[in-house]
Amino acid sequence: MPMSVVRRRLLAGLIGLAALTALAVIPSPVAAEEPAKLPVVASFSILGDFVARIGGERVAVTTLVGPGGDAHVFEPTPADAKALQGARVVVVNGLGFEGWAARLVKASGTKASVVVASTGVTARAAAEDDHDDHGKGKHADHDHGKAKHGGHDHGAVDPHAWQSVANALVYVTTIRDGLIAADPVGRETYLGNAARYAEELTALEAEVRAAVASVPPGRRRVITSHDAFGYFSDAYGIQFLAPRGISTDAEPTAKAVAGLIRQIRAEKITAVFVETMTDGRLVERIAKETGVRVGGELYADALSPKGGPAPTYVDMVRHNVKLLTAAMIGS
Ligand code: ZN
Numbered sequence: 249m250p251m252s253v254v255r256r257r258l259l260a261g262l263i264g265l266a267a268l269t270a271l272a273v274i275p276s277p278v279a280a281e282e283p284a285k286l287p288v289v290a291s292f293s294i295l296g297d298f299v300a301r302i303g304g305e306r307v308a309v310t311t312l313v314g315p316g317g318d319a320h321v322f323e324p325t326p327a328d329a330k331a332l333q334g335a336r337v338v339v340v341n342g343l344g345f346e347g348w349a350a351r352l353v354k355a356s357g358t359k360a361s362v363v364v365a366s367t368g369v370t371a372r373a374a375a376e377d378d379h380d381d382h383g384k385g386k387h388a389d390h391d392h393g394k395a396k397h398g399g400h401d402h403g404a405v406d407p408h409a410w411q412s413v414a415n416a417l418v419y420v421t422t423i424r425d426g427l428i429a430a431d432p433v434g435r436e437t438y439l440g441n442a443a444r445y446a447e448e449l450t451a452l453e454a455e456v457r458a459a460v461a462s463v464p465p466g467r468r469r470v471i472t473s474h475d476a477f478g479y480f481s482d483a484y485g486i487q488f489l490a491p492r493g494i495s496t497d498a499e500p501t502a503k504a505v506a507g508l509i510r511q512i513r514a515e516k517i518t519a520v521f522v523e524t525m526t527d528g529r530l531v532e533r534i535a536k537e538t539g540v541r542v543g544g545e546l547y548a549d550a551l552s553p554k555g556g557p558a559p560t561y562v563d564m565v566r567h568n569v570k571l572l573t574a575a576m577i578g579s
Pocket of ligand 1: 320408476548549
C-alpha cells in the first residue's frame with residue numbers, strides 16, 4: 249500500500265475521531281442528525297432573496313409572491329396559509345405593501361414571529377400628485393388583471409423602500425436579527441452571511457452612484473407607468489415622472505396622450521420604461537409618437553425567474569441601472 253494512502257486513511261480516522269469527540273459534548277442526540285432547517289416564509293421574491301442570502305443553509309425559504317408576481321394585489325390560497333402554519337419566521341415588507349399579510353397571518357394561526365423588513369427605514373410619502381387617478385379606497389374597485397399594477401392604491405406611504413440599496417442594507421440587518429431571535433444557535437452563521445452580503449450591497453451602492461454620475465444631470469429624467477422608484481429617485485437623483493393625466497385603469501383619450509406628449513417635450517424626458525407587471529401598450533404608444541426611447545423592462549416589485557435578467561436583488565439593481573443609464577445617455 250503506498251504511503252500516501254496510508255496517511256489519508258490515518259487522517260480520515262483522526263477526523264472521524266474528532267467528529268465523535270465533538271458529538272460526545274453535544275447534549276442532544278438530535279444534533280447528530282442533519283439539523284432541521286428553520287422554516288421561513290417571505291412575502292415576495294425580493295425578501296425571499298434576502299432571507300436566502302442571510303439564512304444560507306440554515307433556513308428553508310418559501311416565497312408567497314414569486315418572481316413576476318404582484319404582491320400589491322396578491323390573493324392568498326389555502327396552500328399559502330399552510331406554509332405560514334409551518335413557519336417559524338414570516339418576513340414581510342410592511343409600509344402597506346402587503347395589505348393581505350396581516351389577515352393571512354391571523355387566519356393561518358401561525359406561531360411564527362413576524363419580521364417587518366422595512367423597520368428602521370425612513371419612509372417617504374406616496375407620490376399622490378403623480379397618480380391622482382388612484383383615489384383612496386379604490387383598490388377593491390379595479391380588476392386585478394396583470395395590466396393593473398399601476399392602478400393600485402398605495403396609501404399614505406411609499407412601500408417600495410428596497411429600491412434604495414442603502415435601505416436594503418437596513419432590511420438585511422432587520423432580517424438578520426429576526427433570524428437570530430428565532431434561531432439563536434445560528435447566530436454566527438447569520439452574522440457572517442449578513443456581513444458578507446452587506447459588503448456586496450455596499451459595493452453595489454457605489455456602483456449605482458458611479459453609473460448615475462456618468463449621465464449628464466439634465467438627462468436624468470424618465471417616465472414610468474408605475475411609481476415604484478421614489479426611493480431610488482431620492483437616493484440617486486434620477487427623476488421618475490408618471491405619465492401625467494393618464495389613468496392606468498382605462499384607455500387614455502387622444503387628448504390625454506397629446507398632453508403627455510407635451511409633458512415629455514416640456515420636461516425633456518429621455519426615456520420611457522415598461523416594467524414587469526405593467527401593460528406596456530400605453531408607454532410604447534407614447535414613445536412611438538414622441539421619438540423618446542423605450543428603455544426596456546425595469547424590475548420594480550418582483551425579481552425575474554431564474555435565467556431572466558433579474559433573478560436576485562443585486563442582479564435586479566444592476567439590470568435597472570444599466571437600462572436607465574444607457575437610455576438616459578442615449579447610447
Ligand atoms: Zn409597487
